[in-house]
Amino acid sequence: MRPPELDTFDLRILRELQEDGRLTNAELSERIGLSPSPCLRRTRQLEEMGLIAGYQARLDAARLGLGVLAFIQVHLERQVEEAARDFEAAVLALPQVVACDSVTGDSDYLLQVVCEDLEGFAHFAHDILMGIPGVRGVRSSLALKRVKEHRRLPLDQLKPVPKSADSAAEKAGIYGAGSQKGM
Amino acid sequence: MRPPELDTFDLRILRELQEDGRLTNAELSERIGLSPSPCLRRTRQLEEMGLIAGYQARLDAARLGLGVLAFIQVHLERQVEEAARDFEAAVLALPQVVACDSVTGDSDYLLQVVCEDLEGFAHFAHDILMGIPGVRGVRSSLALKRVKEHRRLPLDQLKPVPKSADSAAEKAGIYGAGSQKGM
DNA sequence: TATTATTTCGGCAGAAGCTGCCGATACTCA
DNA sequence: TGAGTATCGGCAGCTTCTGCCGAAATAATA
Numbered sequence: 306m307r308p309p310e311l312d313t314f315d316l317r318i319l320r321e322l323q324e325d326g327r328l329t330n331a332e333l334s335e336r337i338g339l340s341p342s343p344c345l346r347r348t349r350q351l352e353e354m355g356l357i358a359g360y361q362a363r364l365d366a367a368r369l370g371l372g373v374l375a376f377i378q379v380h381l382e383r384q385v386e387e388a389a390r391d392f393e394a395a396v397l398a399l400p401q402v403v404a405c406d407s408v409t410g411d412s413d414y415l416l417q418v419v420c421e422d423l424e425g426f427a428h429f430a431h432d433i434l435m436g437i438p439g440v441r442g443v444r445s446s447l448a449l450k451r452v453k454e455h456r457r458l459p460l461d462q463l464k465p466v467p468k469s470a471d472s473a474a475e476k477a478g479i480y481g482a483g484s485q486k487g488m
Numbered sequence: 489m490r491p492p493e494l495d496t497f498d499l500r501i502l503r504e505l506q507e508d509g510r511l512t513n514a515e516l517s518e519r520i521g522l523s524p525s526p527c528l529r530r531t532r533q534l535e536e537m538g539l540i541a542g543y544q545a546r547l548d549a550a551r552l553g554l555g556v557l558a559f560i561q562v563h564l565e566r567q568v569e570e571a572a573r574d575f576e577a578a579v580l581a582l583p584q585v586v587a588c589d590s591v592t593g594d595s596d597y598l599l600q601v602v603c604e605d606l607e608g609f610a611h612f613a614h615d616i617l618m619g620i621p622g623v624r625g626v627r628s629s630l631a632l633k634r635v636k637e638h639r640r641l642p643l644d645q646l647k648p649v650p651k652s653a654d655s656a657a658e659k660a661g662i663y664g665a666g667s668q669k670g671m
Numbered sequence: 672t673a674t675t676a677t678t679t680c681g682g683c684a685g686a687a688g689c690t691g692c693c694g695a696t697a698c699t700c701a
Numbered sequence: 702t703g704a705g706t707a708t709c710g711g712c713a714g715c716t717t718c719t720g721c722c723g724a725a726a727t728a729a730t731a
Contacts, residue, residue: 309552319545319552323544325542325543325544326510327509356551357548358546358548360544361508361509361544362505362506362509362540362542363543364506364539364540365539366641368538368539371641371642376589397636400640403640404636404639405634405635405636406635406637408630409629410628412629415629446592446598447591448589452576452589453587456586456587457583457586458547458554458602459554459586459602460547460552462583462608463552463553463604
């Protein structure tokens with residue numbers, strides 16, 4: 306997937322909203338150096354393009370009494386085509402699993418699991434996870450300390466389009482019917 | 489850390505805001521079955537108590553051209569007291585690292601890293617990460633497919649306080665000076 | 672059980688913010 | 702250089718926010 310070409314304003318909007326998702330449009334427009342109208346337009350477009358996938362409150366798991374975060378490497382049975390599909394479906398339905406990726410390396414999936422306490426985690430790992438058909442084995446690591454968890458994407462790595470150049474053609478593609486660029 | 493005792497309304501607020509962090513207070517109050525005034529009051533309290541740590545826009549990394557998510561297990565040199573402190577400080581300053589936990593098991597830290605492409609990732613792993621003093625070795629897994637990534641805490645695991653019981657004493661402690669519970 | 676104290680509720684009103692429309696400006700392309 | 706296009710900023714009606722009020726519900730006490 307090719308990155309859409311965003312100018313500095315767009316990147317600033319993304320950056321600010323990634324920091325504070327409840328910024329008012331008025332405040333946001335001030336911070337990025339644009340008046341409210343075009344700022345709101347751009348934000349809506351970023352949402353419609355799916356670059357902003359949504360907004361969410363970040364909750365403090367520990368303070369809420371969800372004290373255990375575990376990373377679980379999962380190995381599935383080989384040669385079972387349906388195993389992966391079934392496992393993914395099962396994982397999607399488990400609220401304790403807050404993230405799940407299929408990964409390279411010596412396991413098939415990496416799960417991130419949140420539980421109240423070790424007892425709850427033990428129950429999850431043994432009775433629930435190991436009970437999913439196709440699961441051959443798991444290996445768990447418990448998070449001892451959350452060193453960094455802001456989860457903000459490194460937008461600084463992206464270089465803005467200078468807003469001059471082929472801006473017209475670019476916008477036509479991005480904001481318009483979007484019939485180019487091999488979508 | 490003991491979980492603060494939240495009633496059903498509080499839990500509903502957390503649930504809804506975890507789903508959509510930009511809900512208007514009017515809409516939120518409707519959904520939880522309370523009028524706007526007390527709803528806003530409760531939300532503000534949840535923020536002040538730190539249960540709501542913040543709000544953020546969830547961006548689509550892939551569509552933004554940040555196509556690589558990697559999980560990196562990091563081993564530090566043993567017997568080096570400062571290694572951990574220095575490593576954590578270094579990690580905090582690296583924008584590519586979107587999350588970092590110190591973990592149990594056969595590595596010291598688990599990093600989640602976002603890069604534009606494999607080239608960028610290779611550069612990060614070799615030139616940046618391995619360049620941090622005290623790092624003995626790393627092992628990487630690349631995410632092939634994000635099966636689940638909503639990152640919503642399983643609030644259903646928590647049981648609400650019936651709103652009767654010792655509500656008065658509880659509120660005094662939580663909402664007031666907060667001088668109890670070993671803070 | 673009756674009374675008092677405390678807490679939380681719902682409603683209201685001024686202030687702030689949203690949002691769709693307008694003309695004006697800057698830019699591109701022929 | 703001139704026509705066409707896209708983005709800007711401003712405005713106005715509407716929604717939403719937010720702090721303050723009295724009322725209702727709950728808890729503590731006698």
